[in-house]
Amino acid sequence: MTENDNLLALALRIKAWGRELGFSEVRIADIDLSRAEAGLQAWLDQGLHGEMAYMAAHGMKRARPAELVPGTVRAIMLRMPYLPMLPQSGPDWRDDEAARQSQPGAANISIYARGRDYHKVLRGRLQQLADRIQAEVGAFGYRVFTDSAPVLEVELAQKSGLGWRGKHTLLLSREAGSMFFLGEMFTDLPLPVDAPIASHCGQCSACIDICPTQAIVAPYRVDARRCISYLTIELKGSIPVELRALIGNRVYGCDDCQLACPWNKFAQQATLPDFAVRNGLDSATLVELFGWSEEEFDRRLAGSPIRRIGHECWLRNLAVGLGNAAGCGAAAAAMVAALQARLQHPSAMVREHVEWALERHRAAGSAID
Known part of the structure; x- marks a missing residue:
């Protein structure tokens, strides 16, 4: 040959x-x-x-x-x-x-x-x-x-x-x-x-x-x-x-x-x-994933490509999704509660996106304390 x-x-x-x-x-x-x-x-x-x-x-x-x-x-x-x-x-x-x-x-x-x-x-x-x-x-x-x-x-x-x-x-x-x-x-x-x-x-x-x-x-x-x-x-x-x-x-x-x-x-x-x-x-659901702690994020997503963005960007993205779900009816109350629970997050970026999302819910008529 x-x-x-x-x-x-x-x-x-x-x-x-x-x-x-x-x-x-x-x-x-x-x-x-x-x-x-x-x-x-x-x-x-x-x-x-x-x-x-x-x-x-x-x-x-x-x-x-x-x-x-x-x-x-x-x-x-x-x-x-x-x-x-x-x-x-x-x-x-x-x-x-x-x-x-x-x-x-x-x-x-x-x-x-x-x-x-x-x-x-x-x-x-x-x-x-x-x-x-x-x-x-x-x-x-x-x-x-x-x-x-x-x-x-x-x-x-x-x-x-x-x-x-x-x-x-x-x-x-x-x-x-x-x-x-x-x-x-x-x-x-x-x-x-x-x-x-x-x-x-x-x-x-x-x-x-x-x-x-x-x-x-x-x-x-x-x-x-x-x-x-x-x-x-x-x-x-x-x-x-x-x-x-x-x-x-x-x-x-x-x-x-x-x-x-x-x-x-x-x-x-x-x-x-x-x-x-x-x-x-x-x-x-958005609420479910937004509730993950940093430890849970790292543990659940071990071996996943998602983990590389880190918990902070994960919460940022989910906050945007929750804000875009404003006006969705009965589920809105749970979304607002989830967002409010992150209002004091140590990351300024997360807080910024949470506040934006809550403003979207407020504008849609959701009850926000």
Whole structure:
């Protein structure tokens, strides 16, 4: 066999091993991202990354894998579905998720965050894949990532043919929608690359139209400063007053653009138990979660991606949700009581958002002492 034949056979084995480890698809890309550099720089220059300083900290290393990991010539790209078995009453899981958003007392948490921290799950599986490759070929150069380093993973996934970039900037697949995590392995193995696929968004603008804060400012461009996922996860300070009412009951992340996407009718359910819902986060109320002490927050959310925002930001987000539930009838009294119990919280940020929420209830006619 020629060297090319050997590399092709190895690529096929790597893809098979990846599927055995729970990845639904494995493809290989070259690392030339020069076409993405101008767009990345323009996004940063416009300040659309908000306070995510890490987005700018590494300059163009994001678009130059060989500078990040010297010796890299290929990126092995993998996707893993995370949609858990959902308590579905209708023909489409998206209908039930959308209905939950209309329940003002419900705490709406992004689906990906209801189970175990994906960083840990994917990193472990990627390392197992690297070990399999090493057992086959001997020592080789590699580094694994999953949303954990300055990597333009959607660009690389698009080059590999794993999917195409949707207008909401997430990767889309005809077979799996967008409800999956991405992982990648940079390697010095000159494996044969896979071909990209065409975009299938067409004239659809559902994701742009549905965004509650109009954060998708143009097709393929998101202003993170307006994105609910950024506001509830990445932002460490106060949520801008003008955006609070638009957040509704979304207290950790936002799935609206994905719920609206027609391709997510093909979303695949998770095959790993790690992504099963924990702590009833698909049915919890705002009042229930707002009552968690810091100790309870840390204990219950051990191993969850939510824990990294900390109890203070957790209470901030929930206070906004409780304020947006003003005027919801009989449940309002319990919400007001929960908010009043936090009026003397040691965090000025928490107190600010609690006072804002109580003012919303006051304006809606709730009885407040």
